[in-house]
Amino acid sequence: MIFNKDTAEKTAELLLQINAIKLNPGNPFTWASGWKSPIYCDNRIILSFPVIRNYIRDEFSKNIEKQFGKPDVIAGVATGAIGIGMLVAESLGLPFVYVRPEPKKHGRLNQIEGFLQKGQNVIVVEDLISTGNSSLLAVEALREAGANVKGMVAIFSYGFKIAEENFKKANVDLYTLGNYENLLHEAVAKKYITEEEQQTLQEWRISPSTWGVEV
Numbered sequence: 329m330i331f332n333k334d335t336a337e338k339t340a341e342l343l344l345q346i347n348a349i350k351l352n353p354g355n356p357f358t359w360a361s362g363w364k365s366p367i368y369c370d371n372r373i374i375l376s377f378p379v380i381r382n383y384i385r386d387e388f389s390k391n392i393e394k395q396f397g398k399p400d401v402i403a404g405v406a407t408g409a410i411g412i413g414m415l416v417a418e419s420l421g422l423p424f425v426y427v428r429p430e431p432k433k434h435g436r437l438n439q440i441e442g443f444l445q446k447g448q449n450v451i452v453v454e455d456l457i458s459t460g461n462s463s464l465l466a467v468e469a470l471r472e473a474g475a476n477v478k479g480m481v482a483i484f485s486y487g488f489k490i491a492e493e494n495f496k497k498a499n500v501d502l503y504t505l506g507n508y509e510n511l512l513h514e515a516v517a518k519k520y521i522t523e524e525e526q527q528t529l530q531e532w533r534i535s536p537s538t539w540g541v542e543v
Contacts, residue, residue: 330507331391339387339506340514342380343484348373349511351521353528356540364540366525366532371455371483375411385415387505388481392416392451395503396478400448403427403440403475405455405466412483413453427452427466439469446474457485457504460494467500479503484511486533508533 330336343349350357353366374381392399404413404426417424425442444450450470454463467477479501485491487508495502512529515521521529532539 329503330510331387331395331503331505333510335387335391336504336506336510337514339384339483340511341518342383343369343371343374343506343511344515344518344520346373346377346380349484351515351525351529353521353525353532363536365536366529367486369456369484369486372408372411374483381412381415384412384483384505385419388412388416388453389419391503391505392420392481396451396501398422399451399478401425401444401450401475403444403450403452403466403470405452405463408455409453409482412455416453427469429462429465440473444470444473444475448475449478450475451478452480454480454482455484457482457491457502459488460491460502464494464498464500467498481505486536488533488536 348369348371350368351366356364356366357368359365374384398420399422401423402413402417402420404410406426406428410426413426414424423443425440425444428439431439452466457463463480467480470477477500482504484506485504512526516523516526
């Protein structure tokens with residue numbers, strides 16, 4: 329669920345502007361999962377643009393407080409959300425921790441880096457939601473450490489049905505600054521893609537695991 333439509337449209341505009349999101353229906357990308365995709369999202373590039381990263385920081389900060397109330401801790405999901413999560417924590421004057429995909433193999437064997445106490449209210453910051461599996465592993469680690477995860481916020485979501493089901497099953501409220509529908513609307517309006525290419529992108533979202541696979 330997006331925080332609000334105006335923010336979703338502005339976020340889409342900014343991500344397209346700096347090529348954090350690339351749309352190329354005619355020459356699809358290949359994801360690490362092996363999926364063929366007409367879209368590729370790398371929100372880490374946001375950190376290189378001060379005005380845009382500050383916009384993302386400020387929108388997160390005000391909407392987190394509005395939706396969830398002020399938490400005790402902000403947690404970023406490694407590695408993509410460490411930078412923006414830290415900016416949000418700084419803006420809200422809160423402690424920050426980050427969560428690794430799995431515990432370290434050496435030293436203190438930490439999966440959560442930073443100081444976290446049992447019972448603290450935590451908002452998790454993520455950069456991108458696809459299926460939600462890796463994001464929810466971070467939530468699981470925080471819960472196992474005794475944290476009260478109030479919800480998760482992300483910059484952008486593809487809006488896959490499987491992600492919606494995964495978050496519901498895990499009982500985690502997810503809010504995003506931007507989403508797929510507003511992205512496509514902005515991309516057509518600003519002539520990044522044609523209406524025909526928009527149709528291709530809509531078809532991909534229905535079945536991303538089989539799209540572009542030759543039978």
